[in-house]
Amino acid sequence: MRVSGLSSGMDIDTLVTQLMTAKRAPLDKLNQNKQILEWRRDSYRTINSALVDFRQNKLDKYKKTSEMNVYSAEVSGNKDAISVKATTSANQVSMKVEVGSLATQSTLETASLGEGTTMYTKLGSLNSGAGPFEFSVSRGDGSSSYTQSFKFSKDDTIKDVLTKINGDYSAGLSATFDEAGKKFVVKSKEYGNDTVKFAGSLLTDVFGTTDPEKATQDGQPALVTINGTKYTPSSNQLTVNGVQITLLQETKDAGPATITTKPDGKKALETVKAFISDYNALISTLNSKVSEQKYRSYAPLTSEQKKEMTEDDIKNWESRAKSGLLRNDEILVEGLSNMRTLLSSSSVKFGDKTIGLASIGITTGTYTENGKLYLDEDKLMNAIEENPEQVMELFIGSSDGASKGIFDKMYDNLNVTLSRMADKAGTAKYSTDITISLNEQSTLGKELTDLNDRISTLTKRLTQIENNYYTQFTAMETAINKLNSQSASLSSFTG
Template identity: 30%
Template sequence: MRIGGLASGIDTDSIIKQLMQVERQPLDRFFQRKQTVEWQRDAYRDMNLKLRTLEQSAASIRLRSSLNTRVAQSSNEQMFTVTANSSVQNGTYEFKVDQEATKTKNISAGSITDKDSGIKFSASAKLNEQNSAIGDVSEYNGKFSITTYNSNGAKKEVEITIDTSKSLNDIMKQINDSDVGVRAYYDSAYDRVVFERKDTGEFNGKVIDGENRQIIFGGDTGFLNNVLKIKQENEQAGQNAIVEFKNPVFGNNEPIKIDNSRSNRITIGGMTFDVKEPTGGEFQSVTVSSNTDDAFDKIKAFVDSYNEIITEINIAISEPRYRDFPPLTDEQRRELSEREAEMWDEKAKSGLLRRDPTLSSVLTQMRNDLYTPVATSGQFNQIAQIGITTTSNFQDGGLLEIDETKLRAALQDDPDSVHQLLNSVASTELTSVPKNSRTAEQRREIESQTGLVGRLRSTINDSINQIIGRAGNENRTNQQFTLGRELISVDSQIDNFQRRLAQIEQRYWQQFTRMEQAVNQANAQGNALMSQLMGGM
């Protein structure tokens, strides 16, 4: 604590504070610069979030299924359900399920617990502690094997160790964790064990007793046979699905029969059927019709998102910059009312991204992406052909508008061509060439073959990465982006200047202290002289 002016009567503290206010003005400008850079960084990051939202909106219409306007309805959804892709023509088809695909199973021939004992068996308790329920199992500490064959006919085999000091669940876990494709479990309600293939259908197996067995047991099977009551001959073989399909275009008397599907999900002519149970020998109808609502809504949502970001960018790069309104210092903010400070901040934050080259570039490139024709095999190669055009008012800055009637007609008549226009992919012969090695002609050809959505997503991602390089994101430190490094530099300047201010303030106090000492010495001399004069009178 310093106290000045005791000898001179001067308010030293007030004088030094006023002197330091003048000295501190460059420091205020450093803090204002830091605040401006932080605001600019946040403005860039906010713009990146909006660009990412647009990229996600574009991605939502990337898949063919997202623009599929075909709706398929089964006449009996308890027996099968159906979906149709955009290539299926509207009309009524017929479908019959002769047999559903099933899993191979082998179930205990009877209860594994001795009912007379009155003891309930537990699959999680040690086997050798449940003799009353399942009998003495001490003789079954051996090994048995399970063999299966996969869809390619390759043999799969696992050897299971029986340790009666462990639980039945421990033994079955060895099976379930193996790659033989078999699941084993104990059903306490029925008091039986079930072995089943994880996949439906008929697989290659081994002929045993004249039957094609698909879960083959080998080795020491005494535990399986005597304790779990699993017998090889009790296997219920899995079977393939058998279905028939009629397309009226080719005549209802020429059904297609499929009898080799291991799965209950079967695709025929662009329609995917999920079989649940046989149709009782009768054909059921499948009605395919158009519903453009979902596809239209997704495209409209994308256009709305595009218009929103276009508006945001246009505002950001044309917003006026008020250089006479720098960020407020803490002292200046205390002198203003809350409303005055808020209005000042609005002016100070205005124009932070004015004429930003990255944002101006993405704006121009996105327009080019949308308006450049796409090389497709469909009937549409320009966005205007499906009813999406720019507004007639040039002051809108390139906003899009939708002719709903035209877009719905395109989606209903040829959704596949709409998908090609939006989502075509360049040939792998071109894209397999490293970017740095591509010729100008190859780059133009890739651009021509790439759909509008792909072009936009590429442009947006490139711009996002450029902005991250300038303004960073939550995963980057200040050293890793341009504005962050500028903040580090400003912080360093602030630290250096604050040390300098401390030295200046110290110097002022030293100067005033020396003045006080001189005044005090003069006062002492004056008092001594006065005393001598008074003494001589």
């Protein structure tokens, strides 16, 4: 039990607090170091989130070939027969297209099931048999053929049949019910396959199809002639000379359709503008951290210091204490340097020409802008018109995959930066979530673990020291009290 200084008249609690103030200085220092480490890890979290977002949500999109397509295709003549879309491998060859026939699906359509039939009609009401009723689809001929079967009970409805068949992805079928004609219709999802066969008692006994094979219209390939060459694609879509052609209807008497391909920088310009905007925002964030002012005289506040300050004072103080924690950080500085070097060194050779960012209208600002990019849209559009393939290769790499473009290179470089940050701060390389748990086996995680152990040990030691002070003061109070009692006794004798 602690005494309060009744005998001595001293304020024991205040004395012990004053004695412990100096003793607690090392503990306050450890807690301040811990706070700095935690703030630094939080700063890394924020930077990590920005890097992951730029890499996974921006670059991952930009590096797709469709985002840097520098060609467009147009149809003249019979515009109703086909639709077209230029790919990045378009070669600007003009094409004359004649559509003889469209590709079809294997289709079976039953006779009318009678008035009153709906999707909710039970199979048992269409056939008095007890079931089960089977439906099967087969594909292929001879040893390469395979069959898939379905079974239904008399209590199943037509809707149940549709749900089961359509819900089986591997069956590759589309089943519908024609409410107007009261017919069951089933089609193969693939076009041009004439080996698809439908069979089973569901068709013969319930839906009244005497000969399912004869009732099936076999799928047929399309027939199209392009620049005098005949093609028989198994679907209504094919790619020729880098142009994706979708067949819509037969040309017949309306005459052929003509496809013209030309350089078109609109899509590429849109992608490059978005990249530059996102890149500038990212390096602005990184540059603000590595150049942030550091206030060395503003250490994290102790709990005792906070008691004597207002909330606004605490907020302002901690704002400065947190400032500059990543100033000149090696990981961020190197990451920025790698991105700038990548952009300035990337180029594509074309004959005696070398095409780089500067030659297509992308330049950096002044030295004080720390690598900010600027775009001359007219110059980029002119470059695309003159050298479309080379501009595309500069950003997304060669079509044969032999060389990488700027987007892929930066995607890879950022992974290195994120890996280093994960090793140091324990951040997640693939998550933008700033609340996700940090890896405690990282460099800063281990430092924090060590600090927590030291704080715990020192706290226990200070508690023991404080208890010893109180024990000594208690002994003093007891001795004074005893002396006072003896003095009072002697006084009574001499009364």
